[in-house]
Amino acid sequence: MSTPKRVYNFNAGPAVLPLEVLQQAQAEFLDYKGTGMSVMEMSHRSKEYDAIIQGAEADLRELLGIPSNYKVMFLQGGGTLQFAMLPMNLRATGSADYILAGSWSQAAYKEALRLGTARVAASTEKDGFNHLPKNLDLDPQAAYLYFCSNETIHGVEYFNEPEPLAGVPLVCDTSSDFISRPLDISKYALLYAGAQKNAGPAGVTVVIIREDLLERTPSNLPTMLDYKVMSAGGSMHNTPPCYSIYMVGLVFQWAKKIGGLSAIQKNNRAKADVIYKSIDESGGFYRGHVQPDSRSVMNIPFRLPTPELEDAFAAEAKKNDLIGLKGHRSVGGIRASIYNAMTIEGANALVDFMKDFQRKNG
Numbered sequence: 001m002s003t004p005k006r007v008y009n010f011n012a013g014p015a016v017l018p019l020e021v022l023q024q025a026q027a028e029f030l031d032y033k034g035t036g037m038s039v040m041e042m043s044h045r046s047k048e049y050d051a052i053i054q055g056a057e058a059d060l061r062e063l064l065g066i067p068s069n070y071k072v073m074f075l076q077g078g079g080t081l082q083f084a085m086l087p088m089n090l091r092a093t094g095s096a097d098y099i100l101a102g103s104w105s106q107a108a109y110k111e112a113l114r115l116g117t118a119r120v121a122a123s124t125e126k127d128g129f130n131h132l133p134k135n136l137d138l139d140p141q142a143a144y145l146y147f148c149s150n151e152t153i154h155g156v157e158y159f160n161e162p163e164p165l166a167g168v169p170l171v172c173d174t175s176s177d178f179i180s181r182p183l184d185i186s187k188y189a190l191l192y193a194g195a196q197k198n199a200g201p202a203g204v205t206v207v208i209i210r211e212d213l214l215e216r217t218p219s220n221l222p223t224m225l226d227y228k229v230m231s232a233g234g235s236m237h238n239t240p241p242c243y244s245i246y247m248v249g250l251v252f253q254w255a256k257k258i259g260g261l262s263a264i265q266k267n268n269r270a271k272a273d274v275i276y277k278s279i280d281e282s283g284g285f286y287r288g289h290v291q292p293d294s295r296s297v298m299n300i301p302f303r304l305p306t307p308e309l310e311d312a313f314a315a316e317a318k319k320n321d322l323i324g325l326k327g328h329r330s331v332g333g334i335r336a337s338i339y340n341a342m343t344i345e346g347a348n349a350l351v352d353f354m355k356d357f358q359r360k361n362g
């Protein structure tokens with residue numbers, strides 16, 4: 001078989017996956033472990049599939065060190081459905097606090113408002129979301145304190161959790177920095193992550209919830225939006241997104257194999273460092289808009305002197321097999337997403353291209 005063409009994929013999501021994972025999926029595609037079936041064709045109630053979903057959960061628990069009093073769910077509806085499920089399940093008739101550090105936390109806040117009462121505990125919108133909020137205005141009665149650990153569009157990332165008031169559960173959207181570094185899960189009441197940024201294909205969202213929070217769930221929720229039902233059914237109340245769960249399971253195995261989250265964090269840091277360094281050393285040709293202490297290790301947005309140069313940059317990069325570099329349509333500019341599966345070679349190739357582009361256009 002000829003070697004397939006592989007580009008350096010800087011897409012923000014769906015995004016690059018580890019080549020080994022794709023190759024394993026390919027090898028198992030027609031005949032999963034002697035079953036004579038693809039995972040796609042299997043009953044979700046079969047013992048083979050049960051081993052896949054249980055294995056995925058066990059590997060994730062080991063990777064993240066998830067304590068035994070937390071449940072793991074594999075749900076559908078993307079990160080966006082969690083914007084609604086969360087307040088529906090955990091807020092009841094009360095209010096919840098939201099920290100707004102970029103478009104995604106802002107979207108979650110707006111969704112929470114559609115369904116009830118929510119407060120802004122902090123917002124950096126007036127600064128263009130270019131740093132993490134420093135001071136929080138917290139409601140001691142809040143049903144939870146919400147934050148997004150990595151703002152995929154604006155490129156700001158939390159490395160230390162915000163401090164909720166005593167007794168207020170901390171809730172996090174970790175979609176775009178999930179399994180990118182070790183986390184102390186015990187600080188969180190709930191975390192969720194759409195898989196397609198760092199952990200697999202689209203179609204599955206991982207939700208990790210501390211058991212006692214399930215007691216808050218009102219009894220009149222639609223079944224599919226009820227954490228208690230979904231958790232009690234082991235994510236199998238109905239047919240789960242079987243193939244996506246299989247794929248995230250392969251990614252979790254891969255993450256363990258390459259040394260776990262500390263090794264992954266080191267690698268991610270090294271990739272981010274070379275790219276930020278080339279921005280900082282470009283004499284202002286490339287400009288990152290995020291303040292250094294808030295810079296994301298996963299998504300690196302930056303600007304060039306003009307929008308025309310930005311378009312030329314993305315187009316020229318694509319010709320060099322560096323793809324997915326255009327910034328989000330809401331903010332423009334350039335964005336390099338360098339999730340776990342992006343190699344250091346990819347980061348270095350981008351840096352070489354940036355230097356070359358500046359020489360020709362600077």
Ligand SMILES: *Cc1c(COP(=O)(O)O)cnc(C)c1O
Nearest residue numbers: 078079080104152173175176194
């Ligand atoms: C992509 C993203 C979402 C939305 O995810 P969908 O699966 O498209 O609904 C939510 N939060 C963050 C941080 C994201 O990066």
